[in-house]
Amino acid sequence: MVFELTESKRSEAPHAARRTAWQLDLTGVNAYLVDDGTVTLVDTGTPWGISRLVREIERTGHAVTDIDQVLLTHYDIDHVGGLRGLDRDIPVYLGTPDRGFLTGQERPPLSTPKGVLHRVVGPFLRDRDHVIEPVEDGDAIGSFKAYHTPGHTPGHMAYLSESLSIGFLGDLVIERKGELVPSPWYLSYDTDQVADSIRDLADRQPPIETVGVGHGVPFLKNGCVRLAELGRAIA
Known part of the structure; x- marks a missing residue:
């Protein structure tokens, strides 16, 4: 099922860009589509x-x-696996x-156990086929800014x-019972890094309302506040 995350509003200006985002529920994992004049797919789900x-x-x-670009939050089978279904000319x-x-x-x-899992599934x-563009902390990609958040x-x-x-x-945090919680140890390379990344992102984030996660329900309001609260809680 598709859930619209932002209201589809148009300015009175005749050529105003539509700014709308959707959660794509891919059964157990989320991808997201954003249309702000550039159509961006965030993560791609599983190969199956x-x-x-x-x-x-x-x-x-x-x-x-219609997709103009794909932003991958990280390398995991349920986030990069759907790439093979997309046109090879789309920048990733x-x-x-x-x-x-x-x-x-x-x-x-x-x-680490996560590294072993990645080594096993890597060949699949x-x-x-695609040109995979490297992303560094602080890079601007369209209207988005990239924040390096290692650990998961x-x-x-x-x-x-x-x-x-x-x-x-992505999977830096997950939604559980209406709260943001850090990526757990059994899904992560380094939980200390996860905690450091949450605190760092909470300190550097701009004031944003809506926060989408890889697993669980997105937060439509006060997303930056929730992340800041989590950052303080694990300080």
């Missing part, structure tokens, strides 16, 4: 959920061919440390847009 991804995009009134952006895992240029470390996720994975990125008042946090 591509047909659902396509249907969800179409329910927003868009086609897969991924944090530099995770980019090598996806392209096959780097091998995940075997020092390797992408040589080495190259985990959050993408926040002050002009749209919306941010996508």
Whole structure:
């Protein structure tokens, strides 16, 4: 099911851009679509959920061919797996440390359970069709700014847009019973880094209302306040 995250309002100006975002429910994991004149897909779901991804995009009134860019929050099978269902000419952006895992240029470390899992599934996720653009902390991609938030994975990125008042946090945090909680140890490379990244992002984030997470329900209001509260709670 598709959920609209922002009101579809148009300015009285005749050529005002439509600014709307949707949560794409891909069964157990979320992707997001944003249309602010540039159509951005945030994460892509699983390899076996591509047909659902396509249907969800179409329910927003868009086609897969409308997508201008893909922002990947991190390298995990349920976030990068749907790439193979997208046109190979679409630019794809991924944090530099995770980019090598996806392209096959780097091998995940075997020092953590998460790294072992990535090493096992790596051959099934390797992408040589798309041009994967490396993303560094502070990079601007359209209206979004990238924030390096390692811990869940080495190259985990959050993408926040002050002009749209919306941010996508990937799996840095999850929603549980109406609250934001840190990515748990069994899903992360380094939980100390997760905590550090939450505090750092809480300190640097712009004032945004809507926050989307990879797992759980998005927060439509006071997203930055909730993240700041979590940052203080784990200080």
